[in-house]
Amino acid sequence: MIQLNDLQFTYAQSGFQLAIEALEVAVGEKVAVVGPSGSGKTTLLNLISGICVPDRGSVQVAGRQVEAMSDATRRSFRVQTIGSIFQQFELVEYLTVRDNILLPYWINRSLVLDHAVRERVSELAASTGIEDKLHRRVTRLSQGEQQRVAICRALLTRPHLILADEPTGNLDPRNKKRILQLLFDQCAEGEITLVAVTHDVNILDGFDRTIDFEQFRIEENGGGA
Amino acid sequence: MRSAFQLAWRYVLYHRFKSLLMVLCIVLTLLMPIALSILLSSFNRQIVARAEATPLVVGAKGSRVDLAMHTLYFKTKAPGTLPFGERLTSTDRGTVIPVHVRVTARKVPVVGTSLDYFEFRDIGLASGDGLVRIGDCVLGSEAAKSLGLKPGDQLLTDPENVFAFAGPEPLKMRVNGILEPTNTPDDDVIFVDIKTSWVIEGLIHGHTEAENLESGDLLENDAGDGTLTAAPSVRPYLEITDDNIGSFHFHGSTDEFPVTALIVVPDDEKAEALLLGRYLRDDATAQMSEPIVVVEELMDLVFRVKQFFTANAILISLSTTLLLLLVILLSIRLRKGEMETMFKIGCGRGTMISLILAELVIVSAIAACCIALGVWCVQLNADELVRGWLSNA
Structure with missing residues (x-):
């Protein structure tokens, strides 16, 4: 699913540099990326999703060279192929749960919002246990419920890959387990590859593989991730 | 574009107080000079018509x-x-x-x-x-x-x-x-x-007919110089009736x-x-x-004063536009997180700009409707308002 080769990326402002000789993630694999703060974990996710473009090397996702795409193509590729989950949930406060889940369809013209998509929103909400909260504003939900909404949003476009940046970082231990299990179940169901960045070593059990960022060559002149 | 308007509409509804303030700013800034102009036009028309009708x-x-x-x-x-x-x-x-x-x-x-x-x-x-x-x-x-x-x-x-x-x-x-x-x-x-x-x-x-009075009641004082003063008992009539009109x-x-x-x-x-x-x-x-000459002189003065109001209105409009611009810029800054999330999900910069523009269009459209309603109300009542004002001035 993911192939990184001879990758190098430098933040122009801070001078932080990330270099990865080779990294591969298979289809359906669940990979946890661990490492200390500022080691470049989030930068790795940004490179995979095409938010950042490497200075050198190649990023291949689902058989396509991400760095070679135009900005518009990268955006369409990102919204169609990758689902993103964030530590702070990153939900839009003025939208209801349903509209937040539908957000990728609101903001990208390459996706067509039809009846089937609306049906899928209800299905996802039911499978994540928030079906009775679809018309509520997200600000009225608990943190666990908000992360469920974020997971639904990431899964709506039937992505091949989910990139999760500290998906349980803002949750209490009980919710942490539940959300992680939910994420694993959904990924298993849809044969979705999962790359999750975390610095929480207690949640690594469910992953197929753990990549320790210490193994990569990192020249740190400032903050990175 | 349709979805940009739908999202913007939800934003406007959620931040209704802020949106209402923006609408009010636009309405007050534009409606006041328009209303003043309508009222002044009606004032001019009425006062000139009345003056022309009075040679x-x-x-x-x-x-x-x-x-x-x-x-x-x-x-x-x-x-x-x-x-x-x-x-x-x-x-x-x-x-x-x-x-x-x-x-x-x-x-x-x-x-x-x-x-x-x-x-x-x-x-x-x-x-x-x-x-x-x-x-x-x-x-x-x-x-x-x-x-x-x-x-x-x-x-x-x-x-x-x-x-x-x-x-x-x-x-x-x-x-x-x-x-x-x-x-x-x-x-x-x-x-x-x-x-x-x-x-x-x-x-x-x-007043009471003299023949109906006692002689002592008629005069309080006869100074002998022809000046006669009626006694208080000689009551003036406070109402004119068929019976007393002759008196x-x-x-x-x-x-x-x-x-x-x-x-x-x-x-x-x-x-x-x-x-x-x-x-x-x-x-x-x-x-x-000639009332028309006097009124035209008066209106000349009024229109000169109006020029000051117009200049003032232009300045206020400019400062309001700048303030609204500041509000929009601050709003964009506050929405930075939301914009970043959208970008990470797959939203283009053009879509983000259209989101902000859609919000502006919605606020402006609401303001325009309010202004149109206000103008309609003022036009409907201008003549009556001015007439009332002229009558009570």
Whole structure:
């Protein structure tokens, strides 16, 4: 699913540099990326999703060279192929749960919002246990419920890959387990590859593989991730 | 684009207080100068129409503006009075209509005039009869509404002031008719015959017949020099009825009685020029003016003041635009997190810009609707508002 080769990326402002000789993630694999703060974990996710473009090397996702795409193509590729989950949930406060889940369809013209998509929103909400909260504003939900909404949003476009940046970082231990299990179940169901960045070593059990960022060559002149 | 508007609409609804403030800012900034312009236009139209319909006015020397506004709108105080005999200066060249406004009844001006006035202004009766005898009054349509009176009712004039014990006592007038609405200041006043206005001022009076009094009651003092003083028991009549109308009389000549203005309708242009010439003489004791000339001078001044308002409105609009721009920029800054999330999910910069523009369009559209509604309301009520203002000024 993911192939990184001879990758190098430098933040122009801070001078932080990330270099990865080779990294591969298979289809359906669940990979946890661990490492200390500022080691470049989030930068790795940004490179995979095409938010950042490497200075050198190649990023291949689902058989396509991400760095070679135009900005518009990268955006369409990102919204169609990758689902993103964030530590702070990153939900839009003025939208209801349903509209937040539908957000990728609101903001990208390459996706067509039809009846089937609306049906899928209800299905996802039911499978994540928030079906009775679809018309509520997200600000009225608990943190666990908000992360469920974020997971639904990431899964709506039937992505091949989910990139999760500290998906349980803002949750209490009980919710942490539940959300992680939910994420694993959904990924298993849809044969979705999962790359999750975390610095929480207690949640690594469910992953197929753990990549320790210490193994990569990192020249740190400032903050990175 | 449709989804940008849907998202923006949800944003506007969620941040309704902020959106409402923005709408209010735009509405107030744009509606005020537009409303002022509409009102001023209506003011100009009404005041010019009234002035054009009143060819010449004669009054005591003093402010031409006061004289014109008093004759046209009745509420401004006249520069003074002139004797009713002054009409004789103009009667050979036109029709002279007296206007005497010095008293009120329940705060509504009482206009003493002649029947020619109603013909001159083309005012008909909506109900009842016209001025049949002294002591009768007819009410303008709005005055009748505000006073809640109908033909057959009675109306007491206001005393000059509450401590005027020695002054003339209020007269109980008979409401004889209600005039048709004219949408002019004539709707807001009470009309009486000029002689009735002199009765109200005590210049014409009626009292107990001398033959019905004991000889001792008639005179309090006979100084022997021809000056007779009536005793307090000689009661003046406070109401004119069919029974006592015969006792009403005046001392001296009505030509000496006061009027606050005379409306002169000259026979033709030549007569108008000649009449104006008569009052240009150095020995003229009164003044004659053309209300339209006075009003045009006044409007010239008003429009000059309006230019300052317009300049002010432009400056306020500019500063409001800058403030709104600041609000939008701050709003974008506050939404940075939301924008970043959208970008990470797959939103293009163009879509983000269209989101912000859609919000602006929605706020502007709501403001435009409010402005259109406001303009419509102002236009609908401008004439009435201005007429009310002119009548109460």
